[in-house]
Amino acid sequence: FKVRDVESININIDFEGLNYFKARRNALGPSSLQGEEPYKKVTIDWREDQLRGKMKLKGLGPDHRDHPTKWSFAISLKGDDSFLGMNRFSIHHPKTRDYQGECLYSKILIDNGDLAARCEFIEVSINGESIGVMTATERVSKNLLEMQGRKEGNIFRPSYEDMWKDLGRAAQFKRSIKNPAASKSFQLHTEAHALNRLLTPLEVYGSGKLSESDELTKQYSVAIGLWEGMLSGHLRPSDIFDIESTARIIAATFAVGNFHSLQTHNIKLYFNPLTYKFEILPTDAVFGRSPSPRYLPPNGLGYIWGILVSDRELYRELLEQINLLVQRHAAEGSPFGADFSIIESQYLDVLRPEFPFIVPHNTETFGRRFDTHLKALTSNTFFLDYAPLDHTTVFAAHPDFDLGNPVFASFYNTPEGIVIRVINRYSFPMKVDGYELEYFDSTEVLRKSFEMSDIEVPATMHGIGESGSRVAGEVSISVPTVSGIERLKLLLSSEDNSRSYSANVSAYPAPVKTHVLSPSDLGEILETHQFFKLNTTSKVLTIPSGKWRITTFIKPPPGYGLIVEAGAELLFDANAGFLLRGPIRVLGSPQNSVTFSGYGGAKWRGISLINSNYWSHGQRSSLKNTVISGTRNAAYGPWEITGGVTFYKSDVDIISSTISGTEAEDALNIVHSDFTLVDAMISDTRSDAFDGDFSVGRIVNSTFARVGGDAIDFSGSEIDVEDSKFFTVADKAVSVGEQSSLTGRQLRIVDVGTGIVSKDGSQTRVDGVTFGKTQHYEVMAYSKKPQYGPAMLFVDNALADQKIRSIAQKKSTLRLNGETTPTQKLNVDALYDGYMAK
Template structure:
């Protein structure tokens, strides 16, 4: 018994001792945790230094862990630190309110996505809500976004948002919010910054604080969507944005896992994808945009089919730069075929890349090129011109890395945002840019011999073949690595359900060969039988299956896709008229009078020089396209005349000239603007990316939208005369320039014509006279700045208008007989904001109303602010400012 008692006593003493030790250890752990927490809060730089070496190797592991800590405590801590710490930039707070019934749909969709492993979008996913910011309430529609469930983790859900009711937020109508981790925190901005030097477009991207229905989501990344606002902000004309549609890849099932993921199979290929556009409803409502979409679709399909080279389809300068910068960063994600976005430049008819979603948290850091992982990029760099530009940009990047300017540029952007991000993501450190040097060296040393192979197949396919139709034939292209049997085709009347045979039974069944993964399709055509009543709408359905299987599937056939096999612009491949004389790098036209029966296109980089005393008479459909500098050397006694053979002619285009053009003592008469099946320009005389000086020149009897249109150029207009236009006289888009002296008269015979109309520009106007102007003598829009002095505006609709974030400074000017208003400032496009006019020494006489100022905009005359009022701008443009309306 004594032994037992001794053991029991010893055990009790040990237990007491162990408990004491445990309590001590727990206390020490608690103290350590508290100290570490305080360290992160008060001195995060010390914690960062402690893990710096580990971060170099495992940094993005830490970031992923950190980004996953999205419980309320970490979000609340971030909110507190953003308010408490010095040196943290202020950011907007978006308060999103969604009614219970609507938010319930969001919850259900999220649960469905978590169960499936991916988010599958539906046409009815958008729900209504509103965003409160400062004193504004912006009505919106929103839905969940993102393919993978990292966009739905924790409390930081990703949303696609559209504003309603013509409203905007930060100048955007469509945008996304998402966890900064999904875009690599600050690295996305650093990637965009590197692209700016080469004028490669990217969406606007910033950080905001978000609250959803009273619960904080903390710090979120706001990213602009693909819309016309993105183009306008990027100083591009309105146009279409297209992509390769990836839906077939998502709709197919993987043979190995059975998951609804088709990556690596037959449809993970740009050559096996349809082309579609963003904003399809807007495109359908515009004849101009519809034409542009057909061109964009045709160019991409022509490239995918191998009929057109990359340099015939894409803007070589920008594409080469996009590939080089993406490869330097190791961004395989940005160059993946399904992430490529392209803008069709409506002037050059070339596709420009729009960079986004670099995903640098999952980047290449070794010497391997991201190009070798992506067949579409391999095809692009197979073009010698694109590869040359790619190498030029890599060389420029390496030079700038070595001299320190590139690291300084990237660190400058990072420094603007890192302190903000670290308030919530406490383990986040600087983006490790040291790896860029090694990648640049390796990429420049590469011989560009890329190889790609992937033999995976899919068990369940979104489609078995591609079916399209024209007026009288069915077009079929192979799509999958199995033989396919086309068994029937029917016309179906949607309303009544009536069916009719669409293919002759003698042509069926049609056996289609297997298409290897990554290989080109094989095409077939079959004659279509006419539907019973051609005046009724019919839908064409095809029945197909796999040989030896007793099941069939039905597929709807769509209209035949546009495929271009040559450049849509007039080419310099036809002999020039005999009156052109080649003198080294110049094409010279000597004095004389010449007939131009067909369009003239000059080779790139060649100067076109026209001597004094020359007259060129153009046929009705004959335009002149100069792919280099234009030198028109008229004199007062011997001007150079560009005139029609009959009543009118398209006009002249000067494009992408390396040297400045000069036009003196010239006449341009009776142009009706440049229009072909694929190409529409608004001007009779056009300069695009071609700086120019024009003096002592007459533009008369313009029958198009603009007598003179200058885009993305610097210019001077000295003592020019514009006399007689159907619509506008001079239109400047994204320009810098100066107008001095001269006369604008009889502008806008059809009503609604402006004399000087600028967008996204900086311009000076001095000593110019404006008389008999149907609409506005001076129109300053879309974040432009104009300084006008000593101008005379007489018998005008409106003397001067500033709109959409623009500033007009007007001095020592006279306004008389303005039938609508002397000075007016307003918002036409809400994304730009209010406008302002500052007038000094301006006289206004015999004018209906001296000023019209919309609430929010400003007009001051001699430092006296004029009264503002609510103005229905839409009504203005449907009445007094409407083209074609005579006053």
């Protein structure tokens, strides 16, 4: 982009709201912002639109408000309104995040396929008065996930509501300590505990919406159980984190030379509902300029590093990713590619008219950073050099200091009763004296108190356990089951009884000891299904020709592939299926196909491949002359996805094969993968036949028939469709959405609800299509999700048994046989509440 292309917005706010912000900013002075600030209504003029929303002050430190006009604000837009595809974003002075550094870091991560807050530089005015260039950064939302190719899922953060209050109280108390050594010791001690976010519970964004979704509620409990299981030492980080993404983000962050974005209180954690693993979402990024990285902190903020890098598998991948960056730097002059300096110069073109003294980053610093630290990284001593300091001074020396909330307490239910978990925040033991309970008993709220003795919550010291677990003073207390709990409060005291405390106890999922998708034991697979052949050298399970019954849901270890030989007939029990983290090769032939179906007509749990590209180092899967019938969606325990046959980050070729009779939401779901579908048929589906998300692929000479939803439906994908047929489709034959690109040639579409739809920023071009018996419109272009923008659809050489009906929403473009369809207002919500409803 160039300077003239920078977006401009004008924020309209009433007199009362603006005066509130001014008074609040002046009252804060150099103090940090603590707690939630109130929103004020605003409208935003952008391009030809006026966006509705609300705005509040943001930013903890005074650097967010020390400029006369460039204060930091959080903005949330109303309804479907969005700005540059963002419905929640913040604006702040570019200097608060190293000017161009924040946007460079964001672009690096997103280009790698990892999660990051999108970042733009924009011109901002408030009530018509310019405040100059500001950084606009996306805030956490469902929209952030969707725009970056992720399924809707929970996003968490370690709670830090108390952190800044604790640090503020400690700083104020420290000023009353006259002895410099004691003052310094107190400061380090309180900082270490206040900043140790691994002692705190995870918070989920949008917690109020959990009750609206059974799936999100289920995933919430699983995610926290896994997180707590890791912190308790039952699970490894590689069990619960996406290894490749986590390592790639750490490697990129090391290369840019500043770990501020990955401090524990700055990270967000997305729980991917397909993989049931966390992906890191870094925030508050800064670029480093010296060879030694900054913000590898000597206090509680660094504890997440001790845990992650203690995992051998994750650390091995980290070294692989760093080596890739080193090689790219040697070949292209930057670990982030030859165009790094070009991109940075474009950002500087925007910033320098207002900030003329900003200098670009010296790409030679990347090389010096690698040279300085690569040896320590290879020997796994780099992070050890930044181990948290050991502080042993205890608060008993400062009896007047207000500890705030000294413990985090939670409870969960078991068949035997209630378990209360108590985690000590400080480095001296506490005593549990009892608890108070309020509960609803059919007609009234009852209150009871219970005394306890001889229960001690051990001190929490510092560091990381040998297994990579959190080091915490923790105790679990079992109490009788009570239904209808309204409030539970724990009563505590210091060891010498000089102080008494109370802590509210909240419901919180229990730690788990195994991942729900942990691999099946190979010995058990072979014992239960003795027809399998195992080659441990090549990590392949083989099913020979013959008729075989599959009775369990089989999950081989990551990296193990599956070969099914020609002539195999597999019959699955109702809850049986395959979950593979390696490639599948089905070797059917025209004379000797391979079949997958339900035993006794059962609807079975299908075939799912997850992250095969990573575990198999890019080996493609292939299904040849394969017949798959009678699936329902894949599920195992709480894990449940929409596809009967699913490929996630698992490239595949499906040739001369059929999928039929599924009850799943998607008969075939391909996500973040490269695929070919040749001479294939998908038929007799309850809902969609083929749903492709964020993928690249070709469909050739294939047929989609008797489909209960959409025949082919794409989001964020690049697709080529040729010589293919669509018969008896209840909804859309071809649906192209979420900034997809589709090219079609020689299509036949007969007896469908709607023919071809291009929507939400997509570009669709079809040359040669025959329509017949279309119920509604043959071609449509519109925007269902305004954040993606208008759509384009160009259809040439189209024929039909009647007049071809077309409709184009305002701002979208539709050209049919060389003629442009006039645009009109279109109530898209009514469409999807009506005949396009599912």
